[in-house]
Amino acid sequence: MRIIGGTKKGIRLSPPKGLPVRPTTDMAKESLFNILTHRMNFEGLKVLDLFAGTGNLSFEFASRGVVKVISIDSHIKCVQYLKKIALEQGFKKMLAHKEDVFAYLKNWESDDSFDLVFADPPYAMNGLGTLPDLILEKNILREAGTLIVEHSSKFSFKDHKAFAEQRVYGQSCFSFFVKS
Numbered sequence: 001m002r003i004i005g006g007t008k009k010g011i012r013l014s015p016p017k018g019l020p021v022r023p024t025t026d027m028a029k030e031s032l033f034n035i036l037t038h039r040m041n042f043e044g045l046k047v048l049d050l051f052a053g054t055g056n057l058s059f060e061f062a063s064r065g066v067v068k069v070i071s072i073d074s075h076i077k078c079v080q081y082l083k084k085i086a087l088e089q090g091f092k093k094m095l096a097h098k099e100d101v102f103a104y105l106k107n108w109e110s111d112d113s114f115d116l117v118f119a120d121p122p123y124a125m126n127g128l129g130t131l132p133d134l135i136l137e138k139n140i141l142r143e144a145g146t147l148i149v150e151h152s153s154k155f156s157f158k159d160h161k162a163f164a165e166q167r168v169y170g171q172s173c174f175s176f177f178v179k180s
Contacts, residue, residue: 001014001015001023001026001054002026003059003060003063004026004029004030004033005033005060006042006060006062006063006065007064008059008063008089011063011089013055013059015081016077018077019075019077019078019081020075020078021054021078022122022123023053023054023056024056024057024120024150024172025169025170025172027169028150028169028170029057031169032148032174033064035167036116040115040116040146042061042064042065042066043064043065043066043067044067044115045061045066045067046067046069046112046113046114046115047061047066047068047069047114047115047116047117048070048072048114048116048117048118048140049061049118049120050072050101050104050105050118050119050120050131051072051101051119051121051122052072052082052096053073053120054081054082055071055078055081057118057120058082058094059085059086059089059094061116062086062089062091062093062094063089067093068093068094068095069093069095070094070095070096070097070114071096071097072096072101072104073098073101074099074100074101075098076098079096079097079098082094083096102134105131105134105138105140106134108138108139113139113140114140114141114142115141115142115145116145116146116147116148117140117141117146117147118147118148118149119131119135119147119148119149120150121149123151123155124152128149128151128155129155131149132157132162132163132177135147136162136177136179141179142179143180144178144179144180145178145179146177146178147177147178147179148174148175149174150174151173151175152172152173153168153170153172153173157175157177162177162178163175164176164178
């Protein structure tokens, strides 16, 4: 796993073995960030990374100078790793929290909102289809904000009212939703 852009470009990260994760491949991540680079200015963004795991995407956003990135994961060892690397790399605007993502979303009561929400749940997770509605209905995402859900290419969100597009990379797929 490596950071592919920004101030920490080229840094290799070695998460501890045994974490219950499926990190986004460097190829898929590079493709995703090529898309995002042409659509938004990272330096003004507030990002929420759900099911953050190893922090692969959180660290990428932090390296690219986002205003804030909040990483949520339910596994304590993932959160400990996120905090350790954020401290080591000087990512002061990155915060990691141990919490169940669905509980976090259902209990959302903040006036703060995010420009971009990225969710990378386990591919076989129950409730995957409810994620976009939970995020869009709670005003977690700003108007005209972008939600990206990484999921198995066997699953489709194409009938969702906020669905904008889909990109497939082997067995992985990124579905984009736009809040309007």
